[in-house]
Amino acid sequence: MIAVENISKDYRTRTGPRRVLDNVNFTLHKGERLGVLGRNGAGKSTLIRLVSGAERPTSGQITRGMSVSWPLAFGGAFQSQLTGVDNVRFISRLYAQDPEHNLAFIEEFAELGQYLREPVMTYSSGMRARLAFAISMIIEFDCFLIDEIASVGDARFHERCNYELFDKRGDRAMMIISHDPGYLRDHCNRFAVLDAGRLTAFDDFETAHDHFLAQMRVREPVRAVAQPFSRRMAAIDSLRRVAHEDEHFMALVRQADAARDRHDWAAAEASYAAALSLHPYERSYWVQLGHVTREQGRMVRAEIAYRTACAFGESVRVLEPFIAAVEQPGKAAPAIPVAAPDGGETRRQPPGYPDLAVLAALAQGRDRLGDDEALALMRRQDGIEDVLAHMLDDPSTTASGAALPGGIAVVPGDAPLRIEWREDLARLAGARQEELDAALARGDELFHALRRSGGLDGWAVPAASRAEASA
Structure with missing residues (x-):
């Protein structure tokens, strides 16, 4: 089980501390898939980084009773000056895995071709995300954290990702954030909305999505300046x-x-x-x-x-x-x-x-x-x-x-x-x-x-x- 208790997160700004998360609480058990809806800047990625351990909360406590992945599609753990191959070998040794066996899997799965032997610093953001996801699949975790993986790659790559995650590892705990509500509806069995730093839990997707849309409506919509275009x-x-x-x-x-x-x-x-x-x-x-x-x-x-x-x-x-x-x-x-x-x-x-x-x-x-x-x-x-x-x-x-x-x-x-x-x-x-x-x-x-x-x-x-x- 993962228990998130009263966590808050502040970031320093020129005008003083800015609170991104405010007294967030939830638990996640094995087999549960928690989908989190929220607008841009609501703190979804911050929350998932805190659960992973990549960042520390300003206050509160996170108890991890099972192994937790890094955020999938998050390339922050790479050494950018090393090649993709060298990163795979390094991470494999950290987790006591066979580097060559893992490398063969990643070459087939990520389909990076010759770029796998180039420095990661030369990769596009999509290539880094594909490599990060492939590496996540060679390390077995009890809980997978998924940060916008649906936006990475083409439909064929999505199908492979979904098979690896939801078919082969369907018994694991997962926490998923996405801009695509349909992705959460299709793959999660618990739902929450993050807004103004607060996390609100819901029993079903439709109620959660209605609440999310209601929160969006109360904000000022994006407007264009009414330019007098002649054409x-x-x-x-x-x-x-x-x-x-x-x-x-x-x-x-x-x-x-x-x-x-x-x-x-x-x-x-x-x-x-x-x-x-x-x-x-x-x-x-x-x-x-x-x-x-x-x-x-x-x-x-x-x-x-x-x-x-x-x-x-x-x-x-x-x-x-x-x-x-x-x-x-x-x-x-x-x-x-x-x-x-x-x-x-x-x-x-x-x-x-x-x-x-x-x-x-x-x-x-x-x-x-x-x-x-x-x-x-x-x-x-x-x-x-x-x-x-x-x-x-x-x-x-x-x-x-x-x-x-x-x-x-x-x-x-x-x-x-x-x-x-x-x-x-x-x-x-x-x-x-x-x-x-x-x-x-x-x-x-x-x-x-x-x-x-x-x-x-x-x-x-x-x-x-x-x-x-x-x-």
Whole structure:
């Protein structure tokens, strides 16, 4: 048994001590596999290093009643100036193992080839992790500590790792941390969430994962500065990078992927929609949203999702068969051509669903669009400025501008409202975000605020000019 009792860990910083772990307690028995969820910087790797003995806690006690591995995929025990072969021989002798027998296993398992005879200091981080994992498999431990091994190597290497760990050594204790909740769900029988230095235990994965997502939601999401890109694809590529740095977004995506893999289409749709409500310009997940809504027979929403993905830069050639399947089953190509961006000015590019939602909020003060209306607008193949002009010409639109909604739905259906829609408006209209915010704070009507902050320059939106004239 391993007993962790009241451990805390502080690190010195320029501003004073920073507490990473605070009064953490748990026990781990042989045969138990503890999966720990936590955001980046929550202290997961610190906890696993303390259990391994690589670091000491600031306070508290760890009792190890069984042999414990170093963190798998952790290369800190290597002598970097020695070759991989020399490291294998050295570690083998430390544990009274046959070096040549171990070397033969590692050459086959790690597949490092000639690099095994090169200094470890020349290895990439992935190569070091493969060597570390292979060495971990030649030393038998009662408890294995696994630190993000799922991120090392390709699918074939993962299969070999999983066989060595969970089939051949399934009776051992394990403590596993990973950014992939599905990996923990598949391989653990106990779960905990590490947040704000505290470890909370749960009896089942779903409860633990729900708690983890709830903790992620209370934190400020990762946001991009609303740069007034004149070219659409430059903005979308920038926003995609921001999305991939947002842990909450990636957690929702992984949750959606897991639901999709087990054919739980409704759950997958809900999670993809929730992720896209945070970062609506991540085109690859619009494709996935299209797939899972199509599986449920929601053909209009599926076509909206596919056409949105194309508007944001996904390959029209690849998605055309899917669009045809939902638009007119049995046909090889869609009856209505699919609009794709050409890399030019934002105002002339085809709109995706989030663009339509922003334009409806701008022109008509609406907080969401109906599916049929959105699809009809996308099938028109108008550019963004033409869609705005069409909305402004609607008889229900007043010349002085509609009341601004507090939030808008940027994904079809009942996804949560996205409050920060004005950031998307600033990008779409080419406005300077700070000046737009200042003008709105002064009480300026929205079109005035956009014009004064550099927005809508060159756009064919005559109704906006009428609004200005009537002010």
